[in-house]
Amino acid sequence: MHDETRERSPFVPTIQVGREVPDFRLETYDPKAEGFGELRLSELCQQGKWTILFFYPADFTFV
């Protein structure tokens, strides 16, 4: 691997339970609209919504 000799920097989490989350933007595919879009965390919060972010490794996999 080309970066074998490079030291991995220590893991520094940027979020913490109980603390405010920085705003972020994500492009999306919206199955309801059958189209592409964009979302911003700050917009969802302004709409008074709770947000559940659900990460997973990759599309076309199994679990």
Add this chain to the structure above:
Amino acid sequence: MGAEIVTVSCDTKFVHLAWRTIEGELEDVRYRMGADPTGHVARLFGVYVEEEGIALRGAFLISPQRVLMNAEINYLNMGRNIEELMRKFKANIYLARQSDQALPAKWKQEGDLTLTPSARMVGKVRQYLERQQRPDRTTSDGD
């Protein structure tokens, strides 16, 4: 349930479209599928696997005040328990409305037993819980 569910992987939005269209198991998916190909959001939440360019199985609950209220991260091949995620979500919504309450470990849904922390309950939680379980309990404040 009043929550915005957003799934996120490091695939592009085009792959999301293709997967949703092709895979029968995803037919009923109505929530938005977030695309994070640069990994910037996955890194923000501490779930980016640098060596492979994919995300760990993290689930995060964020309040309307933009506070992170719950985080759960499983390693790659272990699925998350959706019932438990929903329980935690309901618990947080409930506590946002009833901030003087505490929810015991066995709490599952509104109507289940809760605690109201107070100085009088210190060291007496077991007595309180046992009194609440008895069918002849009164409707006093219990502590």
